[in-house]
Amino acid sequence: MNALHNINTPFYLYDLDLFDRTLDAVTNEANKYGYIVHYALKANNQKPLVERIISRGLGADCVSGDEVAAALQHGCSPDMVVFAGVGKTDSEIMLALDNEIYCLNCESVEELAVISELAEKAGNVAHVALRVNPDVDAETHRNITTGRDENKFGIHLMHLQEALDFCRNSEYLNFMGLHFHIGSQIISSKPFALLCERVNHIWNEFRIEEYGATMLNLGGGLGIDYNNPEENPIPDFNLFFNLFATNLNLPKHISVHFELGRSIVGQAAKLITKVLFVKKGINKQFVITDAGMTELLRPALYQAVHKISNLSSQGVTGKYDVVGPACESSDVFATELLLPETKRGDLLAIHSCGAYAQSMSLHYNLREKAPAYYIHNGILYSEDSPLELLQPIIV
Numbered sequence: 001m002n003a004l005h006n007i008n009t010p011f012y013l014y015d016l017d018l019f020d021r022t023l024d025a026v027t028n029e030a031n032k033y034g035y036i037v038h039y040a041l042k043a044n045n046q047k048p049l050v051e052r053i054i055s056r057g058l059g060a061d062c063v064s065g066d067e068v069a070a071a072l073q074h075g076c077s078p079d080m081v082v083f084a085g086v087g088k089t090d091s092e093i094m095l096a097l098d099n100e101i102y103c104l105n106c107e108s109v110e111e112l113a114v115i116s117e118l119a120e121k122a123g124n125v126a127h128v129a130l131r132v133n134p135d136v137d138a139e140t141h142r143n144i145t146t147g148r149d150e151n152k153f154g155i156h157l158m159h160l161q162e163a164l165d166f167c168r169n170s171e172y173l174n175f176m177g178l179h180f181h182i183g184s185q186i187i188s189s190k191p192f193a194l195l196c197e198r199v200n201h202i203w204n205e206f207r208i209e210e211y212g213a214t215m216l217n218l219g220g221g222l223g224i225d226y227n228n229p230e231e232n233p234i235p236d237f238n239l240f241f242n243l244f245a246t247n248l249n250l251p252k253h254i255s256v257h258f259e260l261g262r263s264i265v266g267q268a269a270k271l272i273t274k275v276l277f278v279k280k281g282i283n284k285q286f287v288i289t290d291a292g293m294t295e296l297l298r299p300a301l302y303q304a305v306h307k308i309s310n311l312s313s314q315g316v317t318g319k320y321d322v323v324g325p326a327c328e329s330s331d332v333f334a335t336e337l338l339l340p341e342t343k344r345g346d347l348l349a350i351h352s353c354g355a356y357a358q359s360m361s362l363h364y365n366l367r368e369k370a371p372a373y374y375i376h377n378g379i380l381y382s383e384d385s386p387l388e389l390l391q392p393i394i395v
């Protein structure tokens, strides 16, 4: 890890070898059942990652027009792009229509009316799926739960009939099927099993196929192991897809789609940061790092806990609160964390920063965005130099 000391901190360090193995796992397991995976671009949009994902034949799950444009720019075929979001603007909808993407996932009857109108103006037919809110508890943090009655996402079952009728009556809408996404960082099988049960029920109850459905999209949400990232670097995609294959009860011709984000990229990066000060508090010792909530927002946003290791020393000797430099009391990475005796200048690695870390980074406090570095076959590459032109540094 000596080479890391020569790089200005903080920075994201991506392990492309692990990432390739993760892509092997997710594609192999999904292919067993003919499932189609759309990568949720918002988890991480770094070019080397997205290009690898697209080249493996995965599609893209987008939540903004700019993400739709990015997916297409990265070479994703339009018929592999899906577009969700409660607040799509007219120009975002037009972009999706003009590029004839696979499907817009609609979140309200009000949105269907706007899409139908815009499609008519454009002389086009919009492919739409209805995002249904199944009222399933994802058993995850409340800020990343999306499928309960009180959440803003999706169409409530009370409005589903109206939405189906609207699609049937508009010649500018082509109804594709149903879409679900119940939340993120789901680490138990139970919410997914419950989701299958709800989907089977809704599919029959509303006679979804009589409306011409050809697809079902089950969203993402599969969690990663933030506590033991090194022991458990690749999520159990086998268990995940098998659960759906076992519990879903749909006709064979319905194509089944997933939108995985975190589980694909989550373990691919660490955030490397330098200790600026070790400061004595009254009953505490603070390790103050040069990375903060601007580089990793998850702890401040939803009390996420990431494993932290000291790359410069070993052995358990002290208890520290690890905090960032931002002028916010929530800029805290860990409290009462056991670390080797830590001193100014030590390098710390914050694990599992592949998902919702760099993509959520902020300019707050006018801080510059931290760069990304990549390790591939034991060689370290910088972000903006083309791989073949860069003088490689051996790690």
Ligand SMILES: *Cc1c(COP(=O)(O)O)cnc(C)c1O
Pocket (backbone or CB within 6 Å): 040, 042, 043, 061, 063, 084, 085, 181, 183, 184, 185, 219, 220, 221, 222, 259, 260, 261, 262, 263
């Ligand atoms: C964010 C998001 C996903 C991805 O969720 P992960 O938990 O990262 O797998 C999938 N679908 C939709 C609609 C999303 O908003």
